[in-house]
Amino acid sequence: MALINFLKPKNKLEEGGRTAAPVHEDEGEPEKKCPNCHKDIPLSRLWSNGLVCTCGYHFRMKARQRIHMVTDKGSFQELFSSVKSGNPLLFPGYGEKLETMRSASGEEEAVICGEAQIGRQKCCIFVMDSYFMMGSMGSAVGEKIASLFEYAADHRMPVIGWTVSGGARMQEGLLSLMQMAKTSAAIKKHSDAGLFYIVVLTNPTTGGVTASFAMEGDIILAEPGATVGFAGARVIEQTTKKSLPKGFQTAEFVLNHGFIDSIVPRREQRKLLAELLKMHRGG
Amino acid sequence: MGQNPYDRVKLARDNSRPTGLDYIKNIFQGFIELHGDRRFGDDAAIVGGLAYLNKSPVTVIAIEKGHSAKERAMRNFGAPHPEGYRKALRLMKQAEKFGRPVICFIDTSGAYCGIGAEERGQGQAIAENLMEMTTLCVPIVSLLVGEGGSGGALALAVADRVWMLKNSVYSVISPEGCASILWKDPSKAPAAAASLKLTAEDAKSLGIVERILPEKDLGTKAFYERIRALLSEEIGKLSKNPDLIEKRYERFRRMGAVTEFDIASAATWPVACGNKGINYEHL
Structure with a gap:
């Protein structure tokens, strides 16, 4: 309650x-x-x-709240909202889990896509939602993100995305793994058309999302203190039998190791994104 | 030969199976190994280089687990670090420059989970391979010959054709990992293996692989000759395809199972899945 x-x-x-x-x-x-x-x-x-x-x-913040916080008032128009995951492998308990998640979160899936304006500049955005199965990537998440990049390429628009994810959605087995390739292919197409993609990593961004669209931005930003990594910290500890260094797999850690461009507090993102969009006008 | 999915996982992991280098040495002629990613180091878990397939030069890349205990440790049990994936990408780009097809042999429990791997961007290395492979202008054929462990396997499998040996497996997560996350009980791995649909037959019916290679004569001369003939034929066909990149894009673009929620026709899923009109009930 x-x-x-x-x-x-x-x-x-x-x-x-x-x-x-x-x-x-x-x-x-x-x-x-x-x-x-x-x-x-x-x-x-x-x-x-x-x-x-x-x-x-x-x-952590719900996807729709983030959209309201960062986009120009009334500018957001949702796209692909009807795309949902089924239970293609008939994985035990997954159908029920989806139903529970849908009623508890009020969302159909773990990502919301659409068109919006930030500082009066048009862009496509996707925002993942940690309240929906910890932002795990199944077929619907992959489909919506790939569709958004295709839409953005067709309309020559930049894309800004906020990631939060525990990784691939194992209840969809191999189909969820393939979403990594599918989204990467769509991003490559968008990128090869000379278009701009900014990704903001929020807490936590891990697993298959880190190993695909979270690391494929022209500019990669992160929120302070966000966990960013590929393998789970507990798994690494068990595999290597070593204790992990302090601050391991945080936004600050990946910044120091050269994998992101900057750490940007939430309240400052809107202004910076508007500025970056302005500098890439027409891209 | 075991028939339940977990027995197949055990077969795929069997130490006595041929490893990457066995395939390279027996299928190709004149293998010249090329080392290093030109950025950090040389990962012994991934072997790559040049060879002849019949009389044409090709680039071959293989994840190598090793046979003896000493060699297995040296190869990190076939769990690549980021530098392994970066070496693979370097060799693929080289293949593209000189118009050589790329053939990958995949056998890994997954990309390595370790501190150094995270520090050097395991997620970024995999993401870059996924993105770059989608537009590599030469044919790519990937063969899963043992374990196909998640993103660490996919990083060499964004290919025009993906084939699996009869007793190889391809999965988004290990059955043990899945069981411990979902049911907090790694001993339920057999049930997880059945639910994950990770056998070659499952992957084929999901539209994720094109061909299953029989392995009754695994490791014999006839076995390798058969693979050589199939590879030769397939690469010949792919080399003549003017729409190689578009076809590769479409190959991954259609993967996934989603429903388009529409009140008028709510019972129309799956709209997009591996094979159009696939029936999952037999799985």
Whole structure:
């Protein structure tokens, strides 16, 4: 129940506003503990700050909230919303799991695609949703992302994507693995047409998504503290029997190792993306 | 010979099977090994170089597990690091420059899960291969000869034709990994193996591989000669195809099983899946 309450819109920001409106803090308002600074933060304050704690910790965010936060008001038009995964392998429990996820998250799949404007510049966007099976990539996620890049190539538009994913959706077996190749092929086509793709890695971006479209942007950004990696940390520990270095597989770690361009806090993304789009106008 | 999927997994992992170099030495003539990724190092888990297929020069790349305990350790048990994938891509680009077809032999439990592999961008290395292979202007044929472990196998299998040996497997995750994530019990691997649809027959009916190679005479002269003849024929055909890149794009583009939700005709899935009109009930 607590989680459901947390998901409900609480203020202007969540409903689509972007400015930090003055916060009216009620007595006894629900609070959320920050896993980083361990302070209790009133939810309304958290929302008005884009779900970022005063200590800088970035809480996870639903895809639609992110779309409202980053795009020009009223500019978002959803595409391919009718594409859904089935249960092609008749994997035990997967059909039920999809139904539960759909009713709990209010979304049909783990990614939302569409056309929007950011700083009055047109672009295609995709935003993955960690509330839907931890953003795992099945056939529908691959299909929607590949379709979006094809659409963007046809209309000569840039693409901006936000990733969050535990990896491939194993309940779809090999079909989910093939989505890595399918999305990569569509991105290559878009790229070869001279078009621009920015990807923003959010917490966590791992597995098959890291090994495909998360690492294929012309510019790769990440949110502070986001986990970014290929193999799961626990699996690495078990395989190598070594303890992992501090800060392993964080956005800062991949930045230091040369795999991303920059770390950009959530509240600063809109401005930077608008600037980058402006510099790549016509691409 | 075992018939249930987990027995097939065990067969695919059997140490006595021929490994990558056995295929190279017995199918091709005049193999010259080429080392290194020109960036960091030389990964012994991936062997590559030049050879003749009948009388035409080709580029061959193989994941090598090794036979003896010492060699297996030296080859990292066929689990490649990023530099292995980068070496493979370097050799593929070289093949493209000189108009040589590329043939890959795949046998890996997966890309290596380790600290160094993450530091050097395992995800990025795989992603780059997926993207670049989609537009490589020479024919690519990939053969799964043992284990086809997830992204680490796919990174050499974005090909025009993908073939599997009868007792090889191809999967998005190991049955043990799947069982421990989904059911918190690695001992349920046999059930996971059955659910994942990872045998050669499953992959073929999902439209992910074109051909299953019999292996009753595995490792004999006749066995290798048969593969040589098939490769020769297929590469001859592919070399004459003017739409190679488009066909490769379409090959991966149609993979996946999604429903287009439409209230008027809600029962129309699957709209797009491996083979049009595929019936999954027998799986």
